[in-house]
Amino acid sequence: MADYELFYWPSIPGRGEFVRLIFEEADANYVDVARLPEAEAGGVAAIRAILESNHGQPPGFAVPVVRHGALVISQTPNICLYTARHLDLAPADEAGQLHANQLQLTIADVVTEAHDTHHPIAVDAYFEDQRDAAIRRGQFFSSVRLPKFLDYFEGALTATPAGHSLGESLSYVDLSLFHLMRGLEYAFPRAMARCRAEVPGLVALAERVAARPSIASYLASARRLGFNQHGIFRHYPELDAHE
Numbered sequence: 001m002a003d004y005e006l007f008y009w010p011s012i013p014g015r016g017e018f019v020r021l022i023f024e025e026a027d028a029n030y031v032d033v034a035r036l037p038e039a040e041a042g043g044v045a046a047i048r049a050i051l052e053s054n055h056g057q058p059p060g061f062a063v064p065v066v067r068h069g070a071l072v073i074s075q076t077p078n079i080c081l082y083t084a085r086h087l088d089l090a091p092a093d094e095a096g097q098l099h100a101n102q103l104q105l106t107i108a109d110v111v112t113e114a115h116d117t118h119h120p121i122a123v124d125a126y127f128e129d130q131r132d133a134a135i136r137r138g139q140f141f142s143s144v145r146l147p148k149f150l151d152y153f154e155g156a157l158t159a160t161p162a163g164h165s166l167g168e169s170l171s172y173v174d175l176s177l178f179h180l181m182r183g184l185e186y187a188f189p190r191a192m193a194r195c196r197a198e199v200p201g202l203v204a205l206a207e208r209v210a211a212r213p214s215i216a217s218y219l220a221s222a223r224r225l226g227f228n229q230h231g232i233f234r235h236y237p238e239l240d241a242h243e
């Protein structure tokens with residue numbers, strides 16, 4: 001029996017990856033429930049079941065959802081703060097946790113904006129049916145918003161040699177910044193190539209996270225899902241900044 005159950009779409013890194021990275025770095029005993037076969041109570045049916053189940057707690061609107069013992073929680077920054085606190089990947093003091101959450105909520109903001117470049121009108125409509133608006137939104141995002149967010153995160157890195165986002169040691173926010181950087185590089189390679197020189201701290205942080213033994217072995221494993229055209233970070237060249 002796993003300590004933590006993660007419920008998230010089985011074919012994309014998406015928002016679930018922010019949670020997976022915490023579990024992987026901490027070597028937590030977790031199961032990615034929807035990636036199990038339906039015969040083992042997995043698959044997309046498990047997502048429907050957890051969202052619709054009457055567990056006596058506020059229902060989740062969407063995945064990711066995490067169950068830990070009797071507790072069932074959703075909203076990615078909420079899950080990250082909770083799991084990281086339990087797995088020694090969050091600051092110990094209240095102010096530190098609030099600052100971590102502030103950064104994580106800002107990561108959530110940029111993730112939503114990145115998603116909305118390919119679905120600017122309706123989440124449930126096809127990209128092809130909103131392509132013109134997507135191009136306008138994508139161009140604005142990749143040339144103005146993306147650099148603005150990265151400058152913000154670069155400025156938030158501490159002036160310690162390790163260059164973490166909070167204090168002296170690695171936190172879940174650093175893991176999330178790694179995922180954010182990789183997702184943006186996949187979706188907006190031209191914009192990211194243009195920004196790279198302006199955010200050396202973030203580039204170095206992402207490389208250090210990728211090289212951590214637990215993360216490196218996760219990235220090389222079958223547990224790691226590649227970015228693809230079904231997730232939040234999708235690569236449509238016409239949405240990326242011009243050369």
Ligand SMILES: N[C@@H](CCC(=O)N[C@@H](CS)C(=O)NCC(=O)O)C(=O)O
Pocket residue numbers: 014015016061062063064074075076077108232
């Ligand atoms: N603010 C939520 C957003 C959750 C969310 O939008 N999840 C997506 C997958 S990444 C989903 O399943 N959406 C279904 C829906 O909105 O109906 C979070 O950060 O967890």
